[in-house]
Amino acid sequence: MLNYNSPLVKENSYSELSMKVINPIMKLIIRGKKREFLSGVGKAINMILPTESCTSSTSNDTTALWLSPDEWMILSNNVIDKNTNSYEQENHLINNISKINLGAVVDVTDQYVLINIEGKKIFDLLSTGCPFNFNDFRNKKGGVIQSLMAKIDIIVHHKEINNVNLLVRRSFSEHLYSFLSDAASRI
């Protein structure tokens, strides 16, 4: 039996701030431009993809993040089974999208590590290394942006007020988590 090894097993709490790595979460990148692509995705995973830039949409078990005009990330809302890397939604999407040449479906479950940050000081923490202007972002839930944190590419999803999901590429995750916890310790 192959064992599942999380790149980071981390959970830290600070005053008005806590950080936790959550896994396994299914993550897919889907790309396409055609109208049939959008309707095909809707049918396959039973949700409408957000088409407004830097937004997201959520259903019971899935969240879709807008990444670029023809690119979305699909996330499972709950953790998945560690003993398989075959996902029902991925198969639905492959059959309804890539198999019929409407677009691309790529599994990136382990490409990204999801760090959930909670608390009132989230944006104080991010401002220590992220040049993005969060002034409007912080007041509106559902926003999605891609920027840099400590020179590392990140995706920030404003899940709820005072609750943010931060996605970072696996190989960078240890460095980023270390930078974040260092900064958080002084906030």
Place this chain on the structure above:
Amino acid sequence: MAKNLRTKGSKFIDETTRVCFKFNGNKYFGFKGDTLASALLANNIHLVGRSFKYHRPRGIMTAGSEEPNAIVQINDNTAFTEPNVRATEIEIYEGLEATSQNCWPSVNFDIGGINNFLSPILPAGFYYKTFMWPASFWLKYEYFIRRSAGLGKSPKFPDPDIYEHKYIHCDVLVVGGGISGIMAAKISAKRGLKTLLVDENPNIGGSTIFQNSKYYKINNLTSSSWLENEIKEINKLENLTIKTRTSIAAFHGYNFLLARENLTDHLSANEKKNKVRQRLLKIRAKKVITATGSLERPLVFNNNDRPGIMLSSALKKYADFFGVACGEQNVLFTNNDTAYETAISLDQKGIKVNAIIDIRENSNSELSKEVEAIGIKIYRSSTVVDTYGYKRIKKISVMQLSTDGQSVKGQKIFINCDCLGIAGGWTPAVHLFTQSGGKLDFNEEDQIFLPKIYPSKQISIGSCNGDFELDKIINNTLKILKEFLEIDETEYDNIDVSGTRNLNKRNIWLLPSDKILGKTKPFVDYQNDATAKDIKLALREGFRSIEHVKRYTTTGMGTDQGKLGNMHALGIIADTAGVKMSELGTTTFRPPYTPLSFGTIVGRNVGEFFDIFRKTPMNDWHVKNKSKFENVGQWKRAWYYPNGNESMHEAVQRESKAARESAGILDASTLGKIDIQGTDASEFLNRLYTNSWTKLDIGKCRYGLMLNEDGMVYDDGVTTRLDKNHFIMTTTTGGAANVLAKLEDYLQTEWPELDVYLTSVTDHYATISVCGPNSKKIVSKVIPNLDLSEDNLPHMSFKNTTIDNIKCRVMRISFTGEQSYEINIQANYGISLWEKIMESGKEFNITPYGTETMHLLRAEKGFIIVGQDTDATLTPIDLQMDWIVGKKKYDFIGKRSLYRSDTIRDDRKQLVGLLTDDPKEVLEEGAQIVANLNKKPIEMLGHVTSSYYSPNLNKSIALAVVRGGKNMLGQKLFIPMENKSIIVTIVDPVFLDKENNRLNA
């Protein structure tokens, strides 16, 4: 000397908290809220340091960040030491130790003071003229020049403090918390704009906050009381953030500003423990309001630098704000009315003013009348011609000015004093404005430079915009802000302001003395000891541009950047050369406005955060098994795995033998992986790579070479056809991010018609490469359900499979020349699979090998590494890889460039193999290759790109690029080293198994 010059009753100083500090080893006391300067002055200490060149005794001149003289070393000989700290800025705290700089053995007796007496032979340009000859002596000169260079001492220990960076975005940034800055911040924040107000001082309020005078009233309150109420109000505003002790260091284009927020420099060692010392704020503001105020000008006259000579405004601030008398016998020397305000302030505090020397003929302002009524003697139309006293001013001599102000006449009068306040008018602080790219305009009436053309959404208000009178400041500020913030009315529209000051001033840049200029020392730049006569000398020697004069005389080049004296330098040049100041322009104002510590610039990018590191999924295994690591780009890659005390050479020899003789295992997860999907995917690959992709069967892999538009090799790797419209491309480790960006760029800008989508999956997969004669046996144990027969999985093919229910891909590709299996599995199962393979391979002595062995194994096969054997000057033809260029292809990136006359030359540098005559001699990578050792200058034909000792071939092998090397097979060449020349023979770059028999063995 031990006197207490504290006057009672300053509300800005906490006289209930006594603070003990040391200056030059002696213990003194001050109060919480004191700067080092105010505390020293309260202890009657003026002598603080020595000047740079002449080592003249110098004291405190100002009460702000423009201070040129009173710069000290803080906490010397500790890890916390800092040189060139302005005593006028640093706040005292319990345990502070400050020492004078640029003096030895002490500030009171300084050997270097001899320079003062040698000054006639040390004019501007002395170094340039003197140390030019004889040229061979330069190294000796340099030794002494270096020793005398600089002021403070650099820290010797690592800085233990913590510094941070912070990004801030605001609608409006207000720089400067004086009266106009406070008004601007309030107006802006009350309109719902996210506003940030910064001020370099510990408190806001500027100079108005201690302007408790009946002459300046706002809504029937003294201006200070009115402002206090305003400050209380703005402190409650939600949209406003106020940051004190925060100095804007740089104002860059598009309203991007850098500021240093000083958080703990005013705290004692205990209080500052574990706190961030300074923060570099990176501010993006939609609009910037500059309210940086103005700096008082000194006057330039003979010996105007003695300790005890201070700016008149500083005297006033020390009295009104800090409650400190700078002297007991004060004299003021002025060209305008502000000195009269100082006189009245001092008188109200019970501080004696002996006289005012005014270079104007008369002043009939209210202020002047009050001063006369107090009984202070005013010497009108007079100038100070000399000052006396070595370590503290003792007296001055005064004479009448001629009508044109260029000479003196009449009787010389001597006046005793222990402090001389000088007031030469005001210079708007336009530094930040010009840093941002703003253009200045010269105002002839006030002899000042003012902002004219704004390069971004910014505006200047208050005295930095040339408004010096209270009513003018307030009225103009409101007018400007309404337009700038696009508002119709403000809460100040019905404000009632009264303020009066005679605006009449007389500007003489260089005041005359009874002595000839050559015998005087009228300092223009105090810190660098540049005098008016140095500037005149520079002009006489032919320097005309202000930038040249600055560099020749070092005027304005100290840590204070000449904030006090630059205008005088300009004025003297203009007067002497007979040009207008407006035509002369100014020197360039460069960031930072005040010095920044390296720590602030660096922030948290130290220690573990110095550089980003990336780790592979199997990293923990490598660490546990004592691998040595190599940085490859940002990746930490396993380099080699020494057994016990093995050296790298020994480990690599063992690892590479194992890989060829039985089995080796390599972590190849760092290779870039790009998922390519779409109906035009194969056409896309056709255009990218030099070879053809249309006919690649599903399930097959192919090696590709990617060129730049210039035809030079850019990247390489194996791409696999997973399905009709689905490929996975591998790139080099270092090239991954750039290749993806380049491909995405082509898709978006050049070939938008192609139906192709790219997604990076580099981090999604762990890649494990198992190679060697026993690799098949091991892989079949790990994946028993996969048919590994040559028919099912031949070389350069792939299969989807599962290991314990986990999907993965197995590819038969080889970078070693051995039979190899590359398994790609989701990253989080990588380490488990690696362990499983290690376990299964135990019976075959499977040996983990690192990047060093990988390099050796591929070099034996003559496989290139892009970036090691290539350097963006080599075409595929140069690499002897003609076979990979699809001659029949319609086009691919770089094709056209391959047929330029330069790229088809025969004598280009070409990749070849090298063998040394002595098989044990291993060449150095980078070593130059020559054909003729005797020819001068020696002609270099090329260099060694890769070199190893091959245990499999029992000889040293190397790859090299050699001019015309392709046609030189068998030819002997030389590699000249420091002590010997090595003879090499050019050979084919494939050293091992040219027939590729081992791939299928």
